[in-house]
Amino acid sequence: MSVDDGIRTLELELASLSDELTAPAWRECVLCYVNRMVVAFGCDGRLRWTREWRRRRAPRATKLERRAGRAGAYCDCELFVSGWDVAVDVVHDPATGLDLWPDSISGCRGVPAGRIQPCALWVRRNGRPDW
Incomplete structure (x- = not known):
């Protein structure tokens, strides 16, 4: 095996790993996916992860970024x-006067393939309608 063959093999392995790390989970909604990607890889000032979710899960939802x-x-x-x-x-603690979040919030509640509405884990701020 030449050095070029080794480099090509490594490039293919890295591309495969990248694809696995950034793939939406089964039935994962757009917001759970974007949240997971922003936590893991950050935000680059674009709708990078929103577009990636749409490309993989709802390619016909061409107005998703405009709606965002x-x-x-x-x-x-x-x-x-x-x-x-x-x-x-949240649970209100009368001793401190603080609203306390649960110890953990995990797992997307799931949406059908192609659906752009977020799962039941998410609510729109200020009572605005979704998308």
Whole structure:
């Protein structure tokens, strides 16, 4: 095996690993996917992960990025700053006066393939309609 063959093999392995790391999980909604990718890889100021989810899960939803912009999200992290929040019940602690989040929030609630609406884990801020 030559050095060029070794480099080519390594490139193929890295491409395969990259694809595995960034693939949406089965029935994973757009917001759970984007949140997972932003936590793992960050936001680059674009709708990079939103586009990637659409490409893989809902290719016919060609207006998804435009709808995100109408919701005030022009990059992936803005989906959570100005658009959606986690729909969990907080517990009010009367001793401290603080609202406490549950110890953990995990797992997408799932959506059918091709559906762009987020799963039940997410609610729109300020009661605005989805997308």
